[in-house]
Amino acid sequence: MSNNGSNKNRIANCEPVLRIRNLRKTYMQGKIPVHALDDVSFDVKKGEFLSIVGPSGSGKSTLLSMIGLLDRPTGGSVFIDDVEITRAKESEAPRIRREKIGFVFQHFNLLSTLNAMENVDIAMRFTGVSKNKRKERAFELLIQVGLGDRVKHKPSELSGGQQQRVAIARALANEPAILLADEPTGAVDTKTREVIVELLKGLSEKGQTIIVVTHDMDVARQTDRIITMRDGAIASDTWSEMK
Numbered sequence: 001m002s003n004n005g006s007n008k009n010r011i012a013n014c015e016p017v018l019r020i021r022n023l024r025k026t027y028m029q030g031k032i033p034v035h036a037l038d039d040v041s042f043d044v045k046k047g048e049f050l051s052i053v054g055p056s057g058s059g060k061s062t063l064l065s066m067i068g069l070l071d072r073p074t075g076g077s078v079f080i081d082d083v084e085i086t087r088a089k090e091s092e093a094p095r096i097r098r099e100k101i102g103f104v105f106q107h108f109n110l111l112s113t114l115n116a117m118e119n120v121d122i123a124m125r126f127t128g129v130s131k132n133k134r135k136e137r138a139f140e141l142l143i144q145v146g147l148g149d150r151v152k153h154k155p156s157e158l159s160g161g162q163q164q165r166v167a168i169a170r171a172l173a174n175e176p177a178i179l180l181a182d183e184p185t186g187a188v189d190t191k192t193r194e195v196i197v198e199l200l201k202g203l204s205e206k207g208q209t210i211i212v213v214t215h216d217m218d219v220a221r222q223t224d225r226i227i228t229m230r231d232g233a234i235a236s237d238t239w240s241e242m243k
């Protein structure tokens with residue numbers, strides 16, 4: 001079992017890997033502006049396991065898409081490893097996403113015609129890594145998530161929890177600075193949820209920075225820190241006491 005106190009102390013000495021400053025995102029719904037993010041600022045240190053909670057519509061997914069460079073803010077900045085990604089040219093965005101960010105989604109988003117190995121391998125295409133090295137790394141990652149005996153299985157031949165573990169292996173393939181997960185346990189049962197959370201905890205203890213958006217307080221309580229969003233702003237930011 002992890003010990004929250006020691007993780008917190010370990011993290012306290014680390015540099016911030018993510019800095020968010022005065023982030024704003026305004027959508028126009030017809031003529032009415034919707035302030036999905038309204039002056040959000042915080043830092044995340046290397047190895048932190050952070051959860052973002054809050055009511056539906058409070059801006060959680062919008063925040064993740066700004067950090068993951070899937071969309072651009074109306075104002076403010078996001079720095080990853082001291083690079084201001086929000087200033088990157090559109091032509092640079094795919095490379096930054098590939099190198100800095102690993103994405104995990106609620107519905108896994110694996111390619112159905114590819115097996116587990118190929119789903120992980122494909123994340124490393126276009127990175128200059130040789131085919132043999134990619135295969136080796138994909139196998140190592142699948143072993144790391146506990147699926148060394150399922151490498152040839154296609155998504156339809158895997159359980160929801162196993163598919164999510166393949167998706168986590170794929171997200172880790174390029175050693176991202178940050179793993180972003182939007183409701184990673186939203187589509188799995190309670191027992192599988194615990195397997196996924198334990199896996200993420202283990203990764204964070206090895207230094208992987210992880211940000212999860214979740215509606216599930218049982219998940220949030222197992223992370224190092226909980227940021228609660230309300231109406232596009234941070235309502236509270238607390239270190240988890242359960243740890």
Ligand SMILES: Nc1ncnc2c1ncn2[C@@H]1O[C@H](COP(=O)(O)OP(=O)(O)OP(=O)(O)O)[C@@H](O)[C@H]1O
Pocket residue numbers: 027028029034035036054055056057058059060061062063
């Ligand atoms: N592409 C868009 N165009 C217009 N409005 C949007 C768009 N995306 C999000 N919004 C609005 O921004 C606000 C924040 O949405 P967001 O998806 O970030 O919420 P959330 O906290 O992730 O909610 P949920 O828990 O339901 O996933 C909402 O009011 C939403 O309607």
Ligand SMILES: [Mg+2]
Pocket residue numbers: 060061062
């Ligand atoms: Mg959302």
